[in-house]
Amino acid sequence: MTWRERLRDPTTQRWLRIAVFVAMLGIALWAPFYFTPFRVFQFTRVLIFAIAVLGLGLLTGFNGQISLGHGAFFAIGAYTAAALMEKAGWPFLLVVPVALLITFALGYGVGIPALRLHGLYLALVTLALAVVTPPILKRFSGITGGAMGLNIDIPQAPAWTGLAEDQFLYLLALVAAIAAFALARNLVDSRTGRAMIAIREDELAAETMGVDLARVKTLAFAWSAMYAGLAGVLFTWTIGFVSPESFTITLSISILAALVVGGLGSIWGALLGAAFLVYLPSVADDLNQAAPGIAFGALLIIAMYVFPGGIAGLARRLWGRLLAPPRAPAPATAGASTEEGGEP
Amino acid sequence: MELFIQQVISGLATGSIYASLAVALVLIYRSTDIVNFAQGEMAMFSAYVAWALIGAGVPFWPALLITLVGSFIGGLLVERVVIRPVEGRPELTIVIVTIGLFIFFNALAGWLWTYQVRGFPSPFPQRTLELGPVRAGLPALGIVAVVGIVVGLLFLLFQRTKLGLTMRAAAENPESSRLVGIRVGWMLALGWGLAATVGAVSGVLVAPILFLSPNMMGAVLIFAFAAATLGGFDSPVGAVVGGLIVGVSENLAGTYVDVIGADLKIVIPMAIIVGVLLVKPAGLFGSPAVERV
Numbered sequence: 001m002t003w004r005e006r007l008r009d010p011t012t013q014r015w016l017r018i019a020v021f022v023a024m025l026g027i028a029l030w031a032p033f034y035f036t037p038f039r040v041f042q043f044t045r046v047l048i049f050a051i052a053v054l055g056l057g058l059l060t061g062f063n064g065q066i067s068l069g070h071g072a073f074f075a076i077g078a079y080t081a082a083a084l085m086e087k088a089g090w091p092f093l094l095v096v097p098v099a100l101l102i103t104f105a106l107g108y109g110v111g112i113p114a115l116r117l118h119g120l121y122l123a124l125v126t127l128a129l130a131v132v133t134p135p136i137l138k139r140f141s142g143i144t145g146g147a148m149g150l151n152i153d154i155p156q157a158p159a160w161t162g163l164a165e166d167q168f169l170y171l172l173a174l175v176a177a178i179a180a181f182a183l184a185r186n187l188v189d190s191r192t193g194r195a196m197i198a199i200r201e202d203e204l205a206a207e208t209m210g211v212d213l214a215r216v217k218t219l220a221f222a223w224s225a226m227y228a229g230l231a232g233v234l235f236t237w238t239i240g241f242v243s244p245e246s247f248t249i250t251l252s253i254s255i256l257a258a259l260v261v262g263g264l265g266s267i268w269g270a271l272l273g274a275a276f277l278v279y280l281p282s283v284a285d286d287l288n289q290a291a292p293g294i295a296f297g298a299l300l301i302i303a304m305y306v307f308p309g310g311i312a313g314l315a316r317r318l319w320g321r322l323l324a325p326p327r328a329p330a331p332a333t334a335g336a337s338t339e340e341g342g343e344p
Numbered sequence: 345m346e347l348f349i350q351q352v353i354s355g356l357a358t359g360s361i362y363a364s365l366a367v368a369l370v371l372i373y374r375s376t377d378i379v380n381f382a383q384g385e386m387a388m389f390s391a392y393v394a395w396a397l398i399g400a401g402v403p404f405w406p407a408l409l410i411t412l413v414g415s416f417i418g419g420l421l422v423e424r425v426v427i428r429p430v431e432g433r434p435e436l437t438i439v440i441v442t443i444g445l446f447i448f449f450n451a452l453a454g455w456l457w458t459y460q461v462r463g464f465p466s467p468f469p470q471r472t473l474e475l476g477p478v479r480a481g482l483p484a485l486g487i488v489a490v491v492g493i494v495v496g497l498l499f500l501l502f503q504r505t506k507l508g509l510t511m512r513a514a515a516e517n518p519e520s521s522r523l524v525g526i527r528v529g530w531m532l533a534l535g536w537g538l539a540a541t542v543g544a545v546s547g548v549l550v551a552p553i554l555f556l557s558p559n560m561m562g563a564v565l566i567f568a569f570a571a572a573t574l575g576g577f578d579s580p581v582g583a584v585v586g587g588l589i590v591g592v593s594e595n596l597a598g599t600y601v602d603v604i605g606a607d608l609k610i611v612i613p614m615a616i617i618v619g620v621l622l623v624k625p626a627g628l629f630g631s632p633a634v635e636r637v
Contacts, residue, residue, distance in 0.1 A: 066439055068381075113622055119435035120379045121621050124569050127381070128614040131566050135610050249562060253443060260440050289459065293451025300444030304437050305429055 008323050028174055037166040041238070042278055044166070047173040048234045050274035051180045053258045054267065055227020060256070061264040062188060063220040064200030065114060069126030071252035072133040073103050073225040075242075077232025082150040082242045083143050092155040092237060099233045100226050107225020111218035130252040134244035149243025152236060169238045176234055180227060185267050187223065196220050228255075257296050260303055263310025272311045349478050351595045357484035358567075359591020360491035361550045365561075365568035366575065366583035367495060368543035373577045375515040375535035376423075376431065378438050382445035383543050384565030386422070388558060389449050390415040390544030391551045392457050395464055404467045408548060412541050419540025423533040431532075453558040464551035487549050494545050495584055498538070502580075511535060563610055567594070570613030573620050576630020585628065590616060 006012055032040045056070045080099040084090040110129070114122050137144045144150065157168035187193050195216045198206035207213050236242055254277055262273020284291035307314045365387060372380045380386075390411055397407035422445065430441050468486035472479045502508035514521045514531035522528050546568075547561065554560050571590045575582020590613060598609045626632040 060436070064436065066436055068439075068443070113618060116625075117621055120439065121573075121625070123381070123439050124379065124573065125614075125618055125621065128566055128569070128617050131562065132610050132614050135607055139608055253447060256440070256443065257447065264436075288455050290451040290454035293447050294455060297444045297446070297448025297451060300447065301426060301441050304433075304441050304444070308437065 004323055025178075032167040032170045037164065040166040040170050042282070044170045044173045044234075044238055046271070046274050046278045047170075047177040048231050048238065048274075049255070049258060049277050050271045051177055051234070052228045052231035052255050053262060053273050053277075054180055054184050054270035055224045055231070056255050056259050057262075057264070057267070057270050058184060058187065058196075058227065059220050059224035060259060061266070061269075062193065062200060063196040063217065065217065065220065066119060066123040067126040067221075067224070067252075068123050068249075068256060069129035069133075069252050070224070070228045070255050071247050071249065072129045073107060073228035074232040074235070074251060074255070075133050075137065075247035076106060077103050077229030078236045078242045078247070079137065079144055079150075079232070080229070081233040081236040082152050085236075086150050086152045087143070096230070096233055099229050103229025103232075104222045104226040108218055108222040110225070111221030114221060115214055115217055127249070127252075130249045134248055137244040137247070144242075144244070147244060149241060149246075151241050154240040155237050172237065173234050176230060180230065181267060181271075184227075188267065192216060192219065254296075257300055259310075260300055261296075261310055263312030263314075264308070266310065266312035266316075269310050269312030276311075346477055346479075347599070348596075350480075351599050352592055353478075353480045354484055355592035355595035356588055357481075357487045357591070358553075358594065359571075359588040360488045361546050361587075362564065362567045362571045362590050363584045363587025364491045364494060364542050364546035364549070365564060366571035366587045367498065367580055368539040368546070369568060369572045370575075370577060370580050370583045371498075371535050371539040371542065373572070374580075375511070375532050376427070378427065378442065379577070380445075380539070381439065381442040381565075382449060383539065384561030384568070385446050385449035385453075386415070386419065386540055387543035387547030387564075388561040389453055389547075390418075390540070391464070391547035391556060391560070392453050394544075394548050395462065395551070395556055396457070398465060404465060408467075411548065412544055415540040415544035416537040418537075419543075420533045420537035422540070423536035427536070428529070428533075450558050457558075459558055461555050461557040464548075464556045466552035483552070490545065490549060494542060495580075498542070498580065501538075507534075566610065566617075567591075567613045570616040572627075573617050574627055576627030578631060579627070579629035582627055582629030 007016075031043060035043070052070065052074055055073075056067060059065050059067055059070075077099045080102055081092075081095045084095045084098060085092055110126075113125070117125055138147050141147075154165060155168070155172070156165060157163035161168070163171070188196075195206065195211040198209065198211055199213060199216060203213065235246075239246075258273030258277040259270065260273070261276050262271070263269025280295060281292040284295055303310060309316065365383060368383050368387070369380060372378055372383070393414055394407050394411040397410055398404060402410070426441065426445060427438075430437050466483055468483040471482045473482060473485065500508075502512060510521075510526050511531045511534060513524075514526050514528045515535070518528045521531075546564070550564055551560065554564070567590055568587070571586035572583050573586070574589060575584070575586030593616075594609050594612050597604050597612055598606055604611065620627055
């Protein structure tokens with residue numbers, strides 16, 4: 001057996017995947033105790049955005065519905081948490097189920113008219129949703145604090161843990177992210193997930209095969225909104241402050257950009273995309289305030305030409321080529337990973 | 345009553361600006377089936393070019409002319425370089441590419457001219473005309489007149505010239521057009537160039553009102569989307585009528601509906617977009633979408 005054949009063996013691949021997962025988990029658990037609070041805070045941001053990007057990925061990457069307005073759900077999650085904690089004095093963990101429920105219901109609500117809107121029109125409506133969010137937040141200042149926003153007390157670790165604030169927040173985000181990723185992975189592999197992909201590929205064919213379009217599409221919207229809402233709650237916890245200016249159209253577009261760069265139709269792509277979203281500005285900002293925008297804009301266009309599957313798709317393709325028997329031309333679709341998806 | 349007429353007139357002025365950007369959107373949608381999410385940012389960029397020229401000492405009208413020509417070439421280049429490789433690809437791909445353009449132009453303007461908000465000279469004298477009890481600001485009338493001229497010229501181009509006929513043919517039926525020797529690709533690029541030019545007009549007209557900044561066109565784009573949706577995405581006449589309706593209803597609702605007031609005006613285009621798409625997706629003047637299975 002050559003090493004290639006050995007690597008192609010399903011059992012080996014399974015063990016390899018488990019090993020990679022355990023290693024990643026180990027690094028993720030070790031990181032907050034090694035790096036400076038500033039770095040840990042950055043990791044936390046990556047995890048938070050990864051959850052939001054993953055949510056959009058379920059909708060756009062796996063179900064083919066475009067949303068340019070996920071920042072709105074993110075904002076609603078963030079504000080639900082802030083208002084309940086600040087105005088009603090709720091303990092921070094209790095706001096999670098409420099925020100999830102609200103964003104799920106709202107996503108479901110938006111998903112219903114979305115059934116009648118195809119492609120471009122859905123993009124239009126969701127874009128409008130993102131644009132109207134900040135003015136509406138400013139308007140209902142009784143709950144939202146208006147343009148001044150809301151300050152909340154950042155959750156503190158129980159004394160017995162001995163964790164610093166940044167470590168505690170990071171671990172909270174990590175738990176949320178692991179839950180979110182596990183759920184997404186199982187959802188995509190489930191009956192509903194296969195129906196979602198079928199709809200993305202060909203709505204008419206999926207309907208003919210007995211997929212309940214309305215149910216699956218509205219559910220996808222609701223799940224996806226709930227993910228954005230969870231990210232919003234975590235955002236409130238870590239920043240300790242919400243204001244309408246944090247949830248402009250830029251947020252929605254950034255989430256989409258991260259999704260595309262990370263990889264449409266890939267679960268792990270969300271993490272890569274979120275890392276880009278957090279680190280690209282911190283690298284490019286030294287150059288110019290506008291540099292991250294220019295890089296992201298150009299990257300988005302180039303991605304569509306050269307690597308429509310994003311970084312994750314690119315990695316999968318390279319891995320496939322690595323494992324392909326030497327000399328024989330690698331078939332374009334030879335993905336080593338069993339992950340669903342591929343080119344959108 | 346006077347307040348009402350006042351509001352209608354200023355509504356028609358802002359409506360004309362929306363109309364011109366909506367016409368730009370429609371020009372592109374008709375020829376390439378693409379909704380250009382970057383249209384507003386391209387218009388903003390053109391406005392900056394005009395501003396830079398004026399700042400360099402060029403008088404207003406020549407600066408405008410140079411800007412329009414530059415925008416035409418810019419639009420043409422964008423189609424040739426960025427859009428052409430993804431023509432005919434899935435909608436999602438195209439939306440993402442135009443969003444990429446959106447981010448790119450926004451950031452490029454920020455890079456070149458910073459994010460500072462700047463004043464923009466109005467080409468019209470700040471006087472008011474009094475026609476009996478009705479008073480109308482000259483800037484408002486000037487905006488309506490400029491947009492009227494631009495739309496009129498476009499009408500002449502498309503209805504009365506051979507080039508216009510060719511462009512319409514290329515949009516209507518690319519394959520047959522190609523067979524009779526029309527260079528369809530170039531016609532589509534011309535459409536993008538024209539759209540960028542009309543968009544530039546809207547950018548230059550709106551800049552004195554909203555002040556110049558890279559994020560100037562965000563809300564305007566939503567209003568223009570509402571106008572195009574209301575009029576029907578494939579109808580230039582619809583875009584103009586839709587723009588005027590959106591402009592007037594925005595102003596009236598802002599004045600007379602307390603809940604909306606000045607700061608929630610942006611909800612109106614949203615309501616129009618959702619309402620039209622749910623009730624009559626083709627809009628007032630558009631042709632219903634037909635899909636071959």
